[in-house]
Amino acid sequence: MKPSSVFFAENLKFLRERRKMTQQELSEKLGITRVRLNSLENGHTKTPHPTDYIEISDFFRVSIDVIIRVNLAKAGELALRQLEAGREAVLRGDNLRILALTTDQNQNENVEYVPVKAQAGYQAGYKDPEFIAALPKLTLPNLPPGTFRVFPITGDSMLPIPGNSDITGKYVADWLGLRPGTPCIVILKNEQELVFKMVTIRKETVLLESLNPAFEPYEVGLEEVLEIWKFHSFATTSFPAGNPDPGELFRILLKEMRAITGKPGL
The missing domain is CATH 1.10.260.40 (lambda repressor-like DNA-binding domains)
Structure with a gap:
């Protein structure tokens, strides 16, 4: 033993x-x-x-x-x-929020990819080194220091980010350090799929908001949250449809950058 x-x-x-x-x-x-x-x-x-x-x-x-x-x-x-x-x-x-990690032959942390089909089992396996080791590995250039993982998302609650995007998130150990309205991947106990929302940590709950105004915000108890991964970047194969107003696109991107950086003067 x-x-x-x-x-x-x-x-x-x-x-x-x-x-x-x-x-x-x-x-x-x-x-x-x-x-x-x-x-x-x-x-x-x-x-x-x-x-x-x-x-x-x-x-x-x-x-x-x-x-x-x-x-x-x-x-x-x-x-x-x-x-x-x-x-x-x-x-x-x-x-117990102890993060399971894997490393390459040079002892550098891997970036695991959590495909949609594996997300239903992630709640049970997120602390299991064998489960994490079985996930596909990615090599992403120019990542800052930290632990990163990639999660594909579905749905359109975070438009203009397309619903078939791959979100790269940075592991958050100290939830209290998150600025209100920070975009994050959130792993919940009772959800078969992860959620991608604007996150605000409150005293006993976590407020989850969508960029798409058609989706109502909601709260979950702190005890329901297993992990939080702060948005770093996204990749998609979808090309924007139609001829969007450049001014509207700029306002949307500006709002996202303010939420990510916390700098109102951007």
């Missing part, structure tokens, strides 16, 4: 730095020496004393089980805040 990963040392350093505390400050709060804290953070203490687990767990308001077994650096700020507020379920079971 493969041993479980232990993240105690990494989590201790992560939680300290998240509080913007020095080792000296935290060691004084915990009542231990800075040398001992440094040893714990660097994994030099292979068998920490049970009181170390208890005191660190109590100080950061994170359960011992989570601080040992969950890589908190990948959990996202929203989940961490909910965890500290006593909503530990956000970081457990089906709500």
